[in-house]
Amino acid sequence: MDNIEVFDSPGKGRGLRATKELLSGDVLFSEPPFAAVVFDSLADKICHSCFRRQDKLQRCGQCKFAQYCDKTCQSAGWKEHKLECGAIKAFGAIGDNFGKAPNENIRLAARIMWRLDKEGGVMSDMQMTSLDDLENHISDMPEDDLKELKVDIHNFLDYWPRNSKQHRVDDISHIFGVINCNGFTVSDQRGLNAVGVGLFPNLCLVNHDCWPNCTVILNHGNQSAVNTVYHSQMRIELRALGKIEPGEEVTVSYVDFLNVTEDRQRQLKMHYFFDCTCEHCKGHIKDDLKMGGKEVDGVKVGACECEIHPCMSFKFDQQISHWVIKICRECMEKQEPVLADTHIYQLRMWSTASEVLAYLQFIDEAADYARKMVDGYNKLYHPCNAHLGMATMRAGVTHWQAGKIEVGHGMICKAYAILQRTHGPTHPITKDLEAMRMQTEMELRMFRENEYIYKSMREAALKNQPMNMMNEPMAESVKNLFRRQKK
Numbered sequence: 001m002d003n004i005e006v007f008d009s010p011g012k013g014r015g016l017r018a019t020k021e022l023l024s025g026d027v028l029f030s031e032p033p034f035a036a037v038v039f040d041s042l043a044d045k046i047c048h049s050c051f052r053r054q055d056k057l058q059r060c061g062q063c064k065f066a067q068y069c070d071k072t073c074q075s076a077g078w079k080e081h082k083l084e085c086g087a088i089k090a091f092g093a094i095g096d097n098f099g100k101a102p103n104e105n106i107r108l109a110a111r112i113m114w115r116l117d118k119e120g121g122v123m124s125d126m127q128m129t130s131l132d133d134l135e136n137h138i139s140d141m142p143e144d145d146l147k148e149l150k151v152d153i154h155n156f157l158d159y160w161p162r163n164s165k166q167h168r169v170d171d172i173s174h175i176f177g178v179i180n181c182n183g184f185t186v187s188d189q190r191g192l193n194a195v196g197v198g199l200f201p202n203l204c205l206v207n208h209d210c211w212p213n214c215t216v217i218l219n220h221g222n223q224s225a226v227n228t229v230y231h232s233q234m235r236i237e238l239r240a241l242g243k244i245e246p247g248e249e250v251t252v253s254y255v256d257f258l259n260v261t262e263d264r265q266r267q268l269k270m271h272y273f274f275d276c277t278c279e280h281c282k283g284h285i286k287d288d289l290k291m292g293g294k295e296v297d298g299v300k301v302g303a304c305e306c307e308i309h310p311c312m313s314f315k316f317d318q319q320i321s322h323w324v325i326k327i328c329r330e331c332m333e334k335q336e337p338v339l340a341d342t343h344i345y346q347l348r349m350w351s352t353a354s355e356v357l358a359y360l361q362f363i364d365e366a367a368d369y370a371r372k373m374v375d376g377y378n379k380l381y382h383p384c385n386a387h388l389g390m391a392t393m394r395a396g397v398t399h400w401q402a403g404k405i406e407v408g409h410g411m412i413c414k415a416y417a418i419l420q421r422t423h424g425p426t427h428p429i430t431k432d433l434e435a436m437r438m439q440t441e442m443e444l445r446m447f448r449e450n451e452y453i454y455k456s457m458r459e460a461a462l463k464n465q466p467m468n469m470m471n472e473p474m475a476e477s478v479k480n481l482f483r484r485q486k487k
Contacts, residue, residue, distance in 0.1 A: 001029055001126055001128065001202075002019065002020075003018060003019060003020060003022060003026075003028045003029065004016045004017065004018060004019060004028055004029060004250060005017060005019050006128050006129070006205060007249075009207055009249055011277060012207045012274075013135075014129075014205055015205060015206070015207045015249050015250075016028075016128075016202075016205050016206055016207075016249070016250050017247055017248060017249045017250060018244045018245065018246055018247065018248050018250060019246060020246050021243070021244070021245060021246055022240045022243070022244040023240060023242075023243055023244075024240055024241060024242045024243065024384060024421050025239060025240065025420060025421040025424070026239065026240045027237050027238065027239055027424070028214065028238040028239070028240060028250060029126075029202060029237075029238050030219065030235045030236065030237045030238075031126075031200050031201075031202045031203060031235055031236050032200075032233040032234060032235045033186070033198035033199060033200055033234065033235075033236075034112060034115065034131070034198070034199045034200065034201055035080070035108055035111035035112045035115055035198060035199055036051070036108070036111075036186050036196055036197065036198030036199070036234070037104050037107045037108045037111060037196055037197060037198070038051065038104070038195060038196040039104055039194070039195060039196055039197065040101075040103055040104050042195050042196075043065065043067065043101070044057070044067055045057070045067075046067070046188065046195045046196065047067060047068050047069045047073050048066045048067055048068060048077055048081065049068055049069070049073040049074065049076050049077030049080075049081075050069060050073050050076070050077075050189075050220060050234065051186050051187075051188065051189075051195055051196055051220065051234065052069060052188060052189040052220065053188045053189065053193075053195065054069050057069065058070060058071070058074065060074070060081070060085060062085050062086070062089060063084075063085045063086075063088040063089045063092075063101075064089075065088050065092075065101045066081055066084075066085070066088075080111060083110075083114050083161070083164065084107065084110065084111065084114075086161065087110065087159055087160070087161050088101050088102070088107075088159075090161070091158060091159045094158060102155055102156070102159045103152070103155075104196070104197060105152055105176065105179055105180075106152055106155055106156045106159055108179055108183070108197060108198070108199065109152075109156060109172070109175045109176055109179060110156065110159060110160060112131070112175055112179075112199060113160075113167060113172070113175060114164070116131065117164070117165045126202075127201055127202060128201070128202050128205060129201050129202065129204065129205055130201075131175070131178060131199075131201060132174075134178045134182060134201065134204050135177075135178070135181065135182075136173070136174045136175075136176075136177025136178050136180075136181070137177055137180070137181050137272075137273045138173060138174075138177040140273040141177075141180075145180075149173065149176055149177075149180075152176055153169060153172055153173060153176065156172060156176075157172075178199065178204075179197070179199060181271070181272055181273065182199060182203075182204045183197045183198070183199060184197065184198055184199070184200055184203060184216075184236065185197060186198050186218060186234075187218050189220050189428055190428055190429060190432075191217065191218065191423065191427065191428070191429050192390075192429075200236050203216065203236055203238070206238065206250060206251065206252050207249065207251050208251060208252065208253060208254045208255075208268065208272070208274075208276060208278075209251035209252075209253065209276075209278045209280075210253055210255070210257055210261075210264060210276060210278045210280040210281055211253075211257065211278065211279070211280045211285075211382060212241065212251040212252045212253045212382075213240065213241055213242060213244050213248070213250060213251055214238050214239060214240055214241060214244075214250050214251060214252050215238075215239055215241055215252060215384075215385075215386050215422050216236055216237070216238055216239075216252055217236070217237055217239065217386070217422060217423050217424070217427065218234065218235075218236055218237075219234070219235050219236070219237050219424070219426075219427065220234050220428075221233050221234050221235060237424065238250070238252070239421065239422060239423075239424065240421075241382060241384040241385075241421065241422070242384065254267075254268060254271075254272055255267045255268060256387065257280075257380070257381060257382070257385070258290070258344055258347070258377075258380060258381070258387070259290075259344070260284075260287045260290050260291060260344070261280070261281050261284045261287050264276065264281065265281060286380055289340065289342040289343075289379060289380060290342060290343065290344045290380065291343060291344070292339075292340035292342060292343055293338055293339060293340060293343075294336075294337065294338055294339060294340050294341075295340075321356045321359055321360050322360070324352065324356050325353065325356055325357065325360070328349055328352055328353040328356070329353075331349050332346075332349055332350075332353070335349060341372060341375065341376050342376045342379050342380055346376070347373055347376045347377065350369040350370075350372045350373040350376070351369075351373050351391070353365075353366075353369045354366045354367075354369035354370040354373060354394075354395070354398065355394075357369065358370075358398050358401075363398065363401050363402040364402050366398050366402070367395070367398045367399045367401075367402040367404060367407075370391075370394060370395035370398045370399070371395060371399070371407070373391060373395065374388075374391055374392050374395045374411065377391055377392075383418075384418055384421050384422060385418075385422075386418070386419070386422040386423070388418060389415050389418030389419045389422055389423075390415070390419075390429075392411050392414050392415040392418065393411070393412065393415035393416075393419070393429075393433060395411050396408050396409070396410070396411030396412035396414075396415055396436075396440075397412070397436070399411060400412070400436070400440055403455065403458060405440060405443050405444050405447050405454075406444060406447070408440055409437075409440035409441060409443075409444045412433060412436050412437050412440055413437055415433055416430070416433040416434060416437050419433060
């Protein structure tokens with residue numbers, strides 16, 4: 001923690017600031033979770049120890065709920081699961097709860113309280129705050145959320161073992177409140193999908209800015225060694241997006257900058273209970289681009305009110321995907337003549353269309369929409385924004401698959417440069433990008449030496465080994481860094 005210190009941030013309370021000059025890509029600090037759990041909906045698809053997605057998992061023989069990659073992961077996770085195992089088994093034997101496990105908030109709160117009982121609120125000299133000092137914002141919660149909180153507390157009391165230390169309801173409420181506004185989403189090994197939620201006390205001290213100077217990524221560590229002594233912990237890493245001067249506050253963005261100021265303000269107030277006063281909010285910076293109309297001969301055309309269709313929340317399959325593309329094309333037919341290429345409705349539609357078309361193997365058309373999407377993102381996002389890097393990577397891969405090797409290689413190189421800073425050189429996505437960069441560079445040389453031979457070899461390769469269908473598009477392409485409160 002030599003890079004940062006706690007200070008009183010004007011108008012924000014406690015925050016963190018740099019103690020020395022930091023450069024783009026530098027790691028300010030890393031931190032293992034105080035506790036973390038897998039989402040309820042993915043409990044049988046994700047390892048409960050390493051949080052990796054696996055096709056085949058081994059179920060805990062006692063509680064029948066926890067799932068692990070193998071005995072190595074089960075042994076590594078036993079310290080956290082030991083008390084939880086009996087509690088889940090007992091909870092599932094109670095009346096209406098028969099055969100069920102408590103929800104993720106209850107399981108996380110219990111793991112936190114078991115660790116507090118055993119080790120106290122500060123685990124080491126590296127922890128800069130205790131859980132007691134974190135804000136819970138219970139007094140700011142709306143009535144409906146307070147009702148949900150009371151239900152969770154009631155179920156927690158049913159779940160909490162009678163032979164464990166008993167706690168006051170106020171202490172339990174505080175932990176639930178801290179989880180609600182400080183829980184951080186845990187991603188799978190590729191960093192593409194949120195699979196769980198955890199609590200990272202030091203990260204809770206990093207304040208928000210809509211145009212931040214840092215980003216947060218999850219490093220899964222190494223848990224493949226047979227001997228758990230050689231394992232490295234899963235941890236978050238706070239990385240600088242650019243040069244940070246000594247004394248400058250370090251910030252991350254709690255919400256996606258692609259939203260206009262009004263929407264960002266509403267999300268921050270609803271989920272984190274504060275009003276953002278950053279320069280981008282005060283000046284409504286780039287809102288004119290995000291909601292702009294197309295210019296024809298220097299004159300702006302009128303606006304279009306065709307928004308994202310609710311079909312985007314479905315799990316995609318072949319039949320639904322064709323329906324989604326039909327909806328997208330109808331919307332784009334209305335949007336493209338009147339909306340600027342940076343309008344967020346336009347960008348969201350292009351993003352959805354490119355993902356679904358790639359899933360359906362209409363690669364050329366998918367590449368065209370992906371390029372438009374990235375061109376718009378480049379005008380809106382910070383040049384080192386992780387969302388921009390991921391979108392550029394996807395667009396580069398789509399162009400590569402479409403045989404547009406020059407554009408594809410350029411995009412992959414640009415994505416690699418961004419993710420080197422946001423994710424670091426050892427992250428699985430960065431390693432994948434490095435391999436793709438080397439492969440496309442080799443193909444590009446071949447293309448430039450003899451375009452005809454390159455295309456002939458590519459067509460022959462595709463006939464012998466057709467392109468694998470891309471992963472199903474995510475229902476929500478851009479994930480918030482911080483876990484949003486359930487509604």
